Amino acid sequence: MSTVSAPQQAASSVGDSKPVMSHGDILLVIYALMAAMFLSSLDQTIVGTAIRTIGDDLHGLDKQAWVTTAYLITSTITVPIYGKLSDIFGRRPLFLFGIAVFVLGSLMSSFSTSMLMLAGFRGVTGLGAGALMSLPLAIMGDILAPRERARYQAYFFAVFGASTVVGPLVGGLFAGTSRIFGIAGWRWVFLVNVPVGLIAIGMIVAFLHLPKVGDHVKTRIDWWGAASVIVALVPLLVVAEQGRSWGWTSGVSITCYVIGALGVVSFLLVERRLGDDAIVPLRLFGSHTFSMATILSVLVGFGMFGAMMTIPLFLQIVLGLTPTESGLAVIPMVFGLAMAAMISGQITARTGHYRIFTTTGTGFMAVGFVILSFMKYDTSLGYMMIGMFVLGAGVGQLMQTLILASQTAVGPRDMGVASSCSTFFRQIGGTLGTAIMLSVLFAVLPSNMINSMTNQQTLHSALDDALNPAVATAPANQAIMKQMWTPIVQPVQANVQTQLDQATTRAKDAADQAVTQKVTDAVNGQVAAGHLPAAAAPTAIEQQVAGARPAAEEQALTSASAQAHASVMDGRLQVNWSDNSQRQFWVDQITPQLAQQIDQNKSKLTNSSSSTTSDTSFLNGAAKPLTKPFMVGFTESSVTIYWIGFAVIMLAFVLSWFFKVPPLRNSSALQEQADEVAGDFSTEVKQAELGTIDSGESGSTADVTVASDQYHPARARQIPDNSGNRD
DSSP: OHHHHHHHHHHHHHHOOOOSSOHHHHHHHHHHHHHHHHHHHHHHHHHHHHHHHHHHHTTOGGGHHHHHHHHHHHHHHHHHHHHHHHHHHOHHHHHHHHHHHHHHHHHHHTTOSSHHHHHHHHHHHHHHHHHHHHHHHHHHHHHSOGGGHHHHHHHHHHHHHHHHHHHHHHHHHHHHOSEETTEEGGGHHHHTHHHHHHHHHHHHHHHOOOOOOSOOOOOOOOHHHHHHHHHHHHHHHHHHHHHHHHOTTSHHHHHHHHHHHHHHHHHHHHHHHHGGGSSSOGGGGGSHHHHHHHHHHHHHHHHHHHHHTHHHHHHHHTSOOOHHHHHHHTHHHHHHHHHHHHHHHHHHHHHOOOTHHHHHHHHHHHHHHHHHHTOOTTOOHHHHHHHHHHHHHHHHHHHHHHHHHHHHTSOGGGHHHHHHHHHHHHHHHHHHHHHHHHHHHHHHHHHHHHHHHTSHHHHHHHHHHHTOHHHHTSGGGHHHIIIIIHHHHHHHHHHHHHHHHHHHHHHHHHHHHHHHHHHHHHHHHHHHTTSSOGGGHHHHHHHHHHHHHHHHHHHHHHHHHHHHTOEEETTEEEOOTTSHHHHHHHHHHHHHHHHHHHHHTHHHHHHHTGGGGGOOGGGTTOOHHHHHHHHHHHHHHHHHHHHHHHHHHHHHHHHHTTOOOOOOOSSOHHHHHHHHHHHHHHHHHHHHHHHHHHHTOTTHHHHHHHHHHHTOHHHHHTOOOTTOOOO
């Protein structure tokens, strides 16, 4: 009996599947991830809130796309690299390295003296941000089963919500303060990442410990693949930023297209050759689910990142909110995102069904873009908040769903690369969307601004203020007068004065002729009557005309001034621009002609006004009629962006109907790997036991006991012991 019971006992021991990590261990890891997430989300909200102030101070708001895309390029490229390297060397050391680089880049950014320098330093920051984007998702996939993640989402959304509220407040405080401890306020937007990053590093060192499961297989690092990604993405993103100034069909642009295409081809060839060692293994795309999730991630990232970049700018430029107020104004979007993510996560955890959220999520985003696309110059903040809430609700449904689909479509050992690939392609979409949409925004802005000035009602109100000395010379309006209206007003005033000078000459000539004729007739009468010698007549006429001319000319100008809607000053007709009636008359006369001239010279004026978009500080505090053409132009440009976002998300909405997903697994990736290892050992134990029984040797029970001890599943999983020996 003993020979039979021993194998049964061993099998039972081997088959006993214990959890790889306890709930307490998981919570400690969650705390470490929350610290890194707070660092990443705080950086995004602070920089997004303060970017206008930074751009104005560095005289390069129109180069904002460089700052944004530089960060996105480097972070996007490094996402799959971090994912792959973490599969080889472990998540923890790569995570610490990424945060250290992120902090270094933030410190360097605080010393920027131009937008291009800031773009370079933000690129360094992005090298570290790639770890913050990809590794938390991979770690979550390692330690939590897909259906269990909803239990822990509340922690992450609490941190995200806190950073979203704190970030705009801190960013607004920094951006709105001229100097803090002798340093320009906006530079603290980047300096604040240093202490926050150090705290995050401390928490990760203390709490982020993942158990080792099985042996790591040595793999090659895909440096050629990473280089190919750079060759593919950088030229395409550069032409997306500079195409409007170079010309989309210029030689330089075409060169970028060709280099980018060659980079894509070389990337595919390299990845195919390296197989499983590739940073983006092409075999993953053999899964319909993974392929469709990747396409949807690109489209959602393109629409979400690109279009949402204009919202803080619109709130500050058009609605006139301060950086702090604009940060708080986007809370409805954050609330919609968090609420939708929590609800969809709970439904997914309870039912296991999640495909529907790709359809409803893209549908919500499309509706949000439609709402935003009907904005006007005088749209209320409440209307904007409705659109932002709906847009956020759509994003919240998609964030976790697409990642879940990508992770579920692959095996446990591919969790890291699947997570990084999902983030990678979403970031590619976001990077392209940001570069292209911001380029489109600033490309169409000058044209839309000029178009708004052809509206006679808008132009009439603006001219009335620009020609009013009390308004034009006000301190708050001097900047916008110099930037926009003085180049228009000065020629207008010169042209009006030319007309009045001609009227002055005509009035004086007519007065002189009348006086001369009257004096001549009088003198000739005196000569005829014998009262004045004929020889003295010319001298008498000249003297009398000279004496009567000033009064006659003054009287003539006074009579003409009423008809010319002008005043007599310094012996000529001049418009008293402070006089409302005179100014209104000439504004009425000028507006139709000026609107027609602007319409006829759109292309020339558009090129000359492009510098207006590099620094928008001239709008601060200026009279609304003076700023309205710019505001209307910016609103119409933003609407163009939202319609583009709508078109891209609608494509994703259509594709979502063809999206098929596998059922969610009930075990985490680490647990499945541990069970797999334990299962292999169990098979070996059974084979050893059966071999002993069949041999009929005595002492088999003792042999089996040794075998089962040797291959205990706890040892197979290498669960940390009480000494705390962990990875």
